[in-house]
Amino acid sequence: MTQAMTLEQGASVEPIIAVRSLNxxxxxxxxxxxxxxxxxKRGEIFALLGPNGAGKTTLISIxxxxxxxSGGEVTADGLxxxxxxxxxxxxxGLVPQELAVNIFETVWATxxxxxxxxxxxxDDNYLEQLLKNLSLWDKRDSTIMALSGGMKRRVLIAKALAHEPKILFLDEPTAGVDVELRRDMWAMIRKLREDGVTIILTTHYIEEAEDMADRIGVINKGEIVLVEEKHALMKQLGRKTLTVQLARPIARLPTNVNSDAVSLTQDGRTLVYQYTTAADDSGVSQLLGQLQEAGIEYSDLSTKQSSLEEIFVSLVEEKQ
Amino acid sequence: MNLHGVKAIYLFELARTWRTLMQSIASPVLSTSLYFIVFGSAIGSRIVEIDGISYGAFIIPGLIMLTILTESTSNASFGIYMPKFTGTIYEILSAPVSTLEIVVGYVGAAATKSVILGVIILITARLFVDYSIEHPLWMFGFLVLTCLTFSLLGFLIGLWANSFEQLQIIPMMVIAPLTFLGGTFYSINMLPELWQKVTLLNPVVYLVSGFRWSFYGNADVHLGISLGMILLFMLIFISIITWIFKTGYKLKS
Structure with missing residues (x-):
């Protein structure tokens, strides 16, 4: 019993996918x-983030x-x-980025x-359940040609899961997918994880990774820039910028405003405040209060999340 | 051996045949019927017997060859080209199937279809001319071997092709002319001596000759050579396909 448990624990420590010096x-x-x-890691949801051409699809495809x-080695479940x-x-199982399906086939046949x-x-029972889970059961006798883009993507997921894989790769699963399907897809992925499937997904969208992943890897120009627990990473990545358009230009920042975090543009018409979403208190209301105290009126407010690209630039620069 | 995988590919490919029944079966049958009407019944009735066989009966083996060579090639090439074209090849490449299993699935299905086609043409021919088959087992053996060999060639073309035009070019520009010049409509003994020698460079001569021997017991070239040639082609095509899968040439970057 003890030995079995030790073995099991040992097995769970071993990574389900190990990539070594892959070129x-x-x-x-x-x-x-x-x-x-x-x-x-076994059983996790791993999000691989990276801009176009970073090497995400190449990595998955290998x-x-x-x-x-060209070189290096990969093991999957120790094999x-x-x-x-x-x-x-x-x-x-692999869900490819492109909607590559045989349009003349029926859903069931494929x-x-x-x-x-x-x-x-x-195993028709398993496939029936699978199609039901993906809301495809009603469409089982339709040819794929007759399905919408979102439905085709579900078909690709069903195909990838048809052989009950332990590891599922989703390459840009939500590219061009409507909100409803995206929500369904996340629900399904969580369910798969509960069933013990390890999930690796690539995405452009940071929110998606934030929502779903246990760990996040960032890949850029063919190199893994970092791999981090999601919570740790979000702190680094979740930078936002608040821009305050002033009603009248001012010469300098009011004294009650922290000049380390807030800057004034040269024309004196705009305040720019950088903050992180990870902190409980973003400091936005405090800043607005301070402006009011100082009698400064503003005409407009906007916030902007730092784009993935900006984050990459900063990450890559940090690494160098 | 992933038998489920082979079966999946094989049945998928055959299902494609049923989906496209008109192109797959009806149109070759129609065109062969036209050959029989024109060459067999209309013109053939004015042509003297060749080696003691009526002209209509003489051309049956050649006509079957003409159809199964072009059909095996184009069907097998289309079968593997389509997944490349639509991108669904990703699934085949990522599946736990070996090169051999992929080839058995695709080529087996294309060859099956050609064999069925050959038999249908044989039956259709009965409507137009009388014929006998002296060595039915050999006939069937030649039919199967030829279908397999040219399905292998088709598979190879499908792997190699980058466009639909390239897919068509070998069946249209190479196989059809070689078949016409390979003794489909005549015995090569009817040619001037020099051309008889040149003709021996045409591989289809050996296929038609062996096949015709199984029908009527006489052949332009020795039976053993015919059989040897088919097996040689088969070996060459299998080697090239194995090399393609091993190196990933045109399949994996």
Whole structure:
């Protein structure tokens, strides 16, 4: 009993995906991945953030067997993805970024195909439940051609889950997806995590990562810039800017305002305040109170979340 | 061996045939019927017998070859080209299936379809001319081997092609002319001596000759050579396909 428990605990410590010194240089000479090291923990939701062309899709494609690596190694559930490709791939499901579906097929035929392709015996009950969970059951006999874009994406998810994988990759799952489907998708992903599936998703949207992920990895120009627990990272990333348009220009900041956090533009018409969303008290109301105290009127207010790109720039600069 | 995977690919490909039943079966049958009407019944009745066989009957093996060579090639090439074109190939590449299993699935389905097609044409021919089959087992064996070999070639073309135009170019520009010049409508013994020698460079000659032997017991070239040639083509195509999957050429970047 004790031994079994120790083994189990030992197994759960071992990463479900381990990427070591992974390199990829395309034939064109473009270096997409530069010696990537990454470990994904068993059962977590891991969000991989990065701008376009950062290497997110290349990384996922190598792990799933769609792109050949130039160097390095990857294990999935302890299995080498090249040497033990059968066992490794059986554990992995992939929802690609592009809506690549055979439009002439029916929903039912395509999920059945996927299950068989991944070496699983037919199990109509499982597939029925899967389609029901994804609100696709009513559409099972429709050809994919007749489905909306959002529905097609659900079909891709159903295909990826048809063989009951332990690891699910979602490459930009919410690109071009409406709010309702996005909400459904997150609910489904949480449910999968409860069932013990490890989920790796890539996204542009920081809010999405904030909402869903346990850990976040940032990739830029083929390098992992950082991997951090979400809460720790949000503190760094969640910077906002409040811009206050003044009704009349002022010559200098009023004395009751903290000049470290607030700056005045040269024309004296705009105040800019930087703050973080992670803190309980953003300091916005305090600042507005101080302006009122000083008798300064303002005509407009706006806030802006620092864009992912700005964050990358700052992250990369920090690392250098 | 991922048998479920092979079965999934095989059945998917056959289902595509049923979805496109008109192009797949009806149109080759129609065009072959036209050949029989024109060459077999209309013109053939004025042509003397070749090796003691009526002209209409003589061209049956060649006509079947003509159809199954072009159909095997274009069907198998289309089968693997479409996933490349639509992007659904990602699923095949990420699945726990080996090269061999992928090939068995796709090529097996294309060859199955061609065999069915060959048999249908054989039956259709009965409506136009009388014929006998001296070695039915050999006939079937040649049919299956040829369908497999040219489905392999088609698969190869589908892997290689970057556009629909390229997909069509080999069946249209290479296979059809070689088949016409490979003794489909004549015995190569009817050619001037020099052309007989040149013709031997055409691989289709061996296929048609062997196949015709299984029908009527006489052949332009030795049976063993025919069989050897088919197996040689098969080996070449399998080697190239294995190399493509191993290196990822045109499949994986």
């Amino acid at each position: 990829k240089t395309y034939q064109s000479g473009f270096c997409a991945l530069k010696s990537i090291d990454l470990e994904i 792990i799933c067997g769609i792109v050949n690596a 080498d993805i090249l040497r033990d490709y059968r066992e490794a791939r059986q554990r992995i 999920v059945k195909f996927s299950r068989g392709l991944f070496g699983c015996a037919p």
